[in-house]
Amino acid sequence: SQGGLRPPYGGVLIMGVMRKTEYPLQRIRASEMPWEPLGTHGLRRRLLGLDAATGHVTSIVGIPENWRGGGVAHYHDAVEEVYMLEGSVTLDDVHYWKQGDYFYRPARIVHGHDEKSHIGAMALTRSNGILVLNLVHEPAEPIEYPLPGAHDPRGHVFSLPVADVVAKADPAFPAEWRIKTLSADPESGARTVIAEVPAGWHGTAAALGTEWEAFILSGSIDGAAGDFVPQDYTTGDVDTPLLGATCSEPGCTILIWQFARP
Structure with a gap:
């Protein structure tokens, strides 16, 4: 890889700089990437790019029909960013993210109270670090909310229809x-x-x-x-x-x- 050293779990170290593909403009064709299990609740992903040093990852995530998450609110110490490619996901059977919707969830936002997908979905996802689940068994709000000290200059883009x-x-x-x-x-x-x-x-x-x-x-x-x-x-x-x-x-x-x- 251009004389670099390959770190564990993918990613390439070149002259001390991490990048998520082996070289600029390397074409990663998602249709040729294998599906791999993601977590323990039936999700799967096609890994597009990974910086192994930081856990910064970009993937296509497949969500099966009648999927349901763990049912426990949680937060991450990393950003989640999602563009919905197909289908829909709901937080509460009231609000739905659907094809063409985008969201940007900063670190330390409590979410995941009751995530599910009735029809299945496919989402393009990016995070800027490892998404460790920090469980919140007694959330203070019934919907997503920031923990004290949470700050991101972008703000919390809860749901944005890109067509608008x-x-x-x-x-x-x-x-x-x-x-x-x-x-x-x-x-x-x-x-x-x-x-x-x-x-x-x-x-x-x-x-x-x-x-x-x-x-x-x-x-x-x-x-x-x-x-x-x-x-x-x-x-x-x-x-x-x-x-x-x-x-x-x-x-x-x-x-x-x-x-x-x-």
């Missing part, structure tokens, strides 16, 4: 693209966005000036690293042009995690 977010031009991206900002940290510059690339686009996607990850939601986009199609995933460094992209004949929709400025 206005797409705008953004100077970090090609002029023809339209960007939907799902969550953003005003302090570090980190953010999660969806990029809408119009059909017939030709040009050059620049480097973002930050590390990033990308996942193709629909359409396709081509460039220096080849053709990226739905459910393809890759990562880039500060100076890596986004997806190495140069054209998209059918158009493309991309979910992009842009990390803190160096």
Whole structure:
């Protein structure tokens, strides 16, 4: 791996720097990744990217029909970020996350009181550390709530229908693209966005000036690293042009995690 040392559990150490793929613009095709068990309640995942040093992980999580979680409220000391690809999940049989919904749950948010899925679901998930379950047997609220001292500049994005977010031009991206900002940290510059690339686009996607990850939601986009199609995933460094992209004949929709400025 470019002369690096391979740490345990995946991930690659290159010149002392961890990255979630072996090299920038490595194409990870989710359809070719095996499903593996996740936890003890019937979930499974396709692991896309993992930084073994920190536990930072990006996956597709499969939730079976009639799934039910452990039924005990809990919190994590890491962020959970989710985009719903298919199906739906409910917290209480009142509120449902469904296809096209996004949420950003900061660390130390009590949740999971009664999670379930009646029809099954598939979700694109990211966390910035190991999701240890810290159980809360007597939660103070019947719905999600922050513990004292919980703070995240992005705030708690409980549920955001992406279709309702206005797409705008953004100077970090090609002029023809339209960007939907799902969550953003005003302090570090980190953010999660969806990029809408119009059909017939030709040009050059620049480097973002930050590390990033990308996942193709629909359409396709081509460039220096080849053709990226739905459910393809890759990562880039500060100076890596986004997806190495140069054209998209059918158009493309991309979910992009842009990390803190160096």
